[in-house]
Amino acid sequence: MAVGKLTFTKAEREKLAEVLWLLNWISVLTGAILISLGVFLKVEIQKWQEVMSDQGILYVPNTLITTGLAACCINFLGGKICLDCADTNKFLRWKLVMMPYVICTFFFTSCVLAGALMCYSIRSQLEESIFLGLRNTMRFYKDTDTPGRCYLKKTLDLLQIQFECCGNTGYRDWFHVQWISNRYLDMTSSIVVDRLRSNVEGRYLMDGVPFSCCSTLSPRPCIQQQISNSSAHFNYNQQSQQLNLWRRGCRQALMDHYTGIMQSIGLTVLLIWLFELLVLTGVRYLQTAMENVIRLGDPDSESDGWILENSLAETARSNFNIIKNLGKCYQIDDDPNINVPTASAEQEVPSRGVHIPVTS
Amino acid sequence: MPFMPVKFNSQKRVKLAQGLWLIYWLSVIVGIFIFSLGIFFKIELRKRSEMMDNNESHLVPNLLILVGLLACGINAFGGKVCHDSLDPVKFAKWKPMLKPYLMMCCGFNGLLLLTGLLCFLMQFAVYLTLAEGLKNSIKFYKDTDTPGRCFMKRTLDMTQIEFRCCGNNNFRDWFEVQWISNRYLDMSNDLVKDRVLSNVEQKYLMDSVPFSCCNPGSPRPCIQHHLTNNSAHYDYDHRIEELNIWTRGCREALFSYFSSMMSSIGILVLGTIILESADMAGLKYLTTALETMEDPENPECESEGWLLEKGVKETFGDLLTKMKTLGKGNQVDEGGDAQEAAT
Numbered sequence: 121m122a123v124g125k126l127t128f129t130k131a132e133r134e135k136l137a138e139v140l141w142l143l144n145w146i147s148v149l150t151g152a153i154l155i156s157l158g159v160f161l162k163v164e165i166q167k168w169q170e171v172m173s174d175q176g177i178l179y180v181p182n183t184l185i186t187t188g189l190a191a192c193c194i195n196f197l198g199g200k201i202c203l204d205c206a207d208t209n210k211f212l213r214w215k216l217v218m219m220p221y222v223i224c225t226f227f228f229t230s231c232v233l234a235g236a237l238m239c240y241s242i243r244s245q246l247e248e249s250i251f252l253g254l255r256n257t258m259r260f261y262k263d264t265d266t267p268g269r270c271y272l273k274k275t276l277d278l279l280q281i282q283f284e285c286c287g288n289t290g291y292r293d294w295f296h297v298q299w300i301s302n303r304y305l306d307m308t309s310s311i312v313v314d315r316l317r318s319n320v321e322g323r324y325l326m327d328g329v330p331f332s333c334c335s336t337l338s339p340r341p342c343i344q345q346q347i348s349n350s351s352a353h354f355n356y357n358q359q360s361q362q363l364n365l366w367r368r369g370c371r372q373a374l375m376d377h378y379t380g381i382m383q384s385i386g387l388t389v390l391l392i393w394l395f396e397l398l399v400l401t402g403v404r405y406l407q408t409a410m411e412n413v414i415r416l417g418d419p420d421s422e423s424d425g426w427i428l429e430n431s432l433a434e435t436a437r438s439n440f441n442i443i444k445n446l447g448k449c450y451q452i453d454d455d456p457n458i459n460v461p462t463a464s465a466e467q468e469v470p471s472r473g474v475h476i477p478v479t480s
Numbered sequence: 481m482p483f484m485p486v487k488f489n490s491q492k493r494v495k496l497a498q499g500l501w502l503i504y505w506l507s508v509i510v511g512i513f514i515f516s517l518g519i520f521f522k523i524e525l526r527k528r529s530e531m532m533d534n535n536e537s538h539l540v541p542n543l544l545i546l547v548g549l550l551a552c553g554i555n556a557f558g559g560k561v562c563h564d565s566l567d568p569v570k571f572a573k574w575k576p577m578l579k580p581y582l583m584m585c586c587g588f589n590g591l592l593l594l595t596g597l598l599c600f601l602m603q604f605a606v607y608l609t610l611a612e613g614l615k616n617s618i619k620f621y622k623d624t625d626t627p628g629r630c631f632m633k634r635t636l637d638m639t640q641i642e643f644r645c646c647g648n649n650n651f652r653d654w655f656e657v658q659w660i661s662n663r664y665l666d667m668s669n670d671l672v673k674d675r676v677l678s679n680v681e682q683k684y685l686m687d688s689v690p691f692s693c694c695n696p697g698s699p700r701p702c703i704q705h706h707l708t709n710n711s712a713h714y715d716y717d718h719r720i721e722e723l724n725i726w727t728r729g730c731r732e733a734l735f736s737y738f739s740s741m742m743s744s745i746g747i748l749v750l751g752t753i754i755l756e757s758a759d760m761a762g763l764k765y766l767t768t769a770l771e772t773m774e775d776p777e778n779p780e781c782e783s784e785g786w787l788l789e790k791g792v793k794e795t796f797g798d799l800l801t802k803m804k805t806l807g808k809g810n811q812v813d814e815g816g817d818a819q820e821a822a823t
Contacts, residue, residue: 264699264700265699270699273696273699274696274697277696278696281641281696299701300700300701301700303700303715304700304701304713304714304715305714306714330701330702331691331694331701331702331704332694332696334691334692336633336634336637336638336641336692337634339624339625339630339633340624340660340661340663340664341659341660341664341690341691342690342691344691353664354664354665354666354669355663355664355666
């Protein structure tokens with residue numbers, strides 16, 4: 121009982137081969153689109169890699185790039201094969217390659233699906249990575265003289281300016297870190313010494329934020345120091361406070377940015393996967409139809425094409441048996457030509473000898 | 481004696497027609513490109529029009545848009561003529577339009593030359609408009625409650641951040657204007673009162689700059705206030721400090737942006753003149769080659785093509801006399817007739 125059985129006339133087979141040739145070339149294009157999507161995502165992640173703690177996120181764009189390359193190669197080969205499949209004689213050339221080709225295409229199509237699903241599932245890992253990365257970057261903001269951390273200040277300032285955000289979850293995160301280096305603090309001043317002594321770890325904490333948190337939408341010049349003290353500034357009402365700094369946290373801003381990109385990329389890759397599945401189904405039908413034509417012997421006759429020769433359960437069982445027997449290739453088998461000493465070796469096979477009566 | 485004659489056989493004519501058709505379509509694409517550059521330039525001017533007091537000249541982008549559209553039309557027509565040129569029936573339809581068409585192409589080339597020159601010359605106008613506009617922008621920075629100027633602060637802040645510049649000539653321009661509105665100044669405070677009274681125009685001036693002048697690449701947190709007072713900050717010398725705020729003026733930054741844009745567009749337009757001239761030359765050769773076929777019924781015959789029927793001097797002489805007769809067309813008939821009889 122074949123799965124998805126269809127009958128093809130000669131004309132239908134030729135039409136199918138032509139259509140598949142065109143679809144394979146379109147798939148090469150979609151493969152190139154996959155590569156470019158992967159490269160774009162990689163560039164976007166690498167732009168702000170310094171504020172992310174986990175570098176493993178790059179496996180998503182890398183998967184997309186390798187799958188895209190595989191798509192281009194496999195579909196290029198597929199185009200050539202399908203062009204030859206219209207003619208029975210030329211098909212004989214590719215007969216042995218067809219089955220491995222179909223299996224490879226099936227695996228690579230699953231990789232495309234995996235790539236699409238990865239785009240959606242990486243969200244929580246990304247959020248964790250951004251949270252930890254931003255926390256560390258804020259801690260190292262002041263270390264512009266430490267090798268390896270010289271440019272964290274510049275990166276974080278540019279991030280806050282570009283994404284219109286401040287701090288990790290909000291601007292108050294800056295109140296918990298010392299973001300002014302000790303090199304620029306006058307240690308002889310009593311105010312500075314008091315502030316340093318006022319907390320356990322001896323850090324210079326204040327209710328001030330860097331300039332990059334300033335909102336360009338505010339109608340008044342930016343208030344960066346003594347933010348929580350309304351009496352320190354003239355006419356510092358609720359509305360001034362709301363508009364003064366960026367309200368959004370940078371983690372949220374970066375998450376929104378990357379989620380948007382990944383959702384669109386995921387959707388595009390899903391569509392590409394559906395297209396590849398269509399091409400795979402067509403190639404499978406063409407392969408089985410051409411093989412049946414050769415089996416029937418008459419190149420002009422009708423032939424059947426299917427997705428699976430037997431039902432799903434039987435195919436699974438036979439494949440499972442093949443795999444089981446692959447493992448048994450070094451074990452004893454039932455070949456009668458091999459002399460295998462069995463457990464009842466001492467038991468001789470009773471010979472059908474002539475019963476010679478003993479005449480005494 | 482034709483000017484620059486070339487012999488054509490049938491194969492050469494076909495090749496010329498095909499090659500010319502391709503070049504015409506290339507010219508159409510270049511025309512589309514010039515049109516889109518014109519639109520891009522117009523959008524950029526509109527974006528920064530607040531920095532230029534809203535009276536910047538849109539002559540150059542409008543001219544570019546017009547030139548782009550004309551280029552598309554003229555070159556598409558030329559391509560169609562080339563496509564039909566090898567079929568005598570179709571070509572006969574276009575033959576009478578060719579002379580006016582070539583005249584129009586000459587005029588179009590002149591327009592291209594004018595546009596190219598304007599791209600380079602209008603840069604001076606942009607410079608002057610920027611200088612004036614930025615001066616006013618800095619003056620109106622604090623007026624976020626005045627209708628018509630509400631967004632000046634935002635635009636100027638974003639310009640300073642994007643173009644990495646501060647002030648008009650440099651950051652000291654901010655010391656000469658009051659950029660903090662009176663609404664946010666505590667007039668009962670003595671310090672404020674002293675500062676306001678310390679100058680003739682009673683402006684609250686200080687040696688500070690807005691936050692948008694800050695350089696993110698500076699190793700220390702930004703120092704915006706008391707910039708010229710070394711003792712106000714620990715380990716600070718304003719004479720040697722270069723990384724704290726942007727040192728470039730916004731006029732210079734904006735001008736270099738616009739001037740590089742205008743210069744590249746100008747070079748492209750001048751290059752288009754060469755392309756158009758090549759088109760015209762090719763078309764002239766093709767049409768003369770088709771006209772001078774000895775045996776119109778036999779497509780295989782040889783023919784000669786040229787750029788000008790007579791030499792350069794003679795053609796110019798003819799042109800001048802024609803223009804003179806045109807000018808004298810309204811005079812007394814006898815004189816006009818005698819003139820025509822003489823030529």
